[in-house]
Amino acid sequence: MKNITVGKLAKYTGINLETVRYYEKIGLLPVPERTESGYRVYDDNDVKRILFINRAKELGFTLKEIKELLNLKIESGKKCGDVKNIAVRKIKNVEKKIEDLIRIKSVLEKLVAQCSNESITTNECPILEAIELN
């Protein structure tokens, strides 16, 4: 998919056209090429990028963090250490999220199981078990 307009980009990704401009303004989307008449021109990569942004948001990353994720690339050997450090931090962060989600999932599964054998009543909030106190 090459040379698509902002309207199509918005349509393909399910976001608002104005949101595309907004993402451009805050540096989340690269400044696009323009046609002679000044229309923005996008392609595949922009679609991918927005889909990634959409998912990352649902995973609890802020736009600022998403920007950081998207900027994680190794540019001509230099700054490799920085990239590595950030990536390692992000990995830890992601691992913690996965752990918590697994814990939430297992509580939900337990709840469904209890629902199946009708009889049991939980008057306390079972989901609270998903978080460990320290």
Added chain:
Amino acid sequence: MKNITVGKLAKYTGINLETVRYYEKIGLLPVPERTESGYRVYDDNDVKRILFINRAKELGFTLKEIKELLNLKIESGKKCGDVKNIAVRKIKNVEKKIEDLIRIKSVLEKLVAQCSNESITTNECPILEAIELN
């Protein structure tokens, strides 16, 4: 921990005192008991609840969704089907999040590995690989 004040609750959970009142207003925290003079009284369970809210937020749940999660309990046998339906939906949602996070994690790990053998340069955005196009 019993009979703690709103200030202590805020301190233990790392949230702002005003946020506690806000959570109460939107029904995310139960209406607490009051002292004779009208002070809110909290305990362990409220601490747990707020810690859960804090984590759930970082996992990309909105306050509305968190409320739904916290209300997932089986009350005296009835409405068990509803609870089950909601829980099953939430499980699917959580599974999708876990999958996406695993994919993001593996991209980040690949990046760190590339960083380690110095030579490779990635000029494109590697994190975009974490989302599959369909």
Added chain:
DNA sequence: ATAAGCACCGTAGTATAGTACGGAGTCAAG
């Protein structure tokens, strides 16, 4: 018994992340 430190309340302000508006120019189908 008095001052510092909490808590009460409603209301207003802030940050983040969009979303809408409206007047003007552009493109493409008939």
Added chain:
DNA sequence: CTTGACTCCGTACTATACTACGGTGCTTAT
């Protein structure tokens, strides 16, 4: 060559989730 759909832009508005303010009342340590 016009009409309708699309795009441009800046600005302003909205929703969510807090966060601060400020006047008053309560609690507690000296």
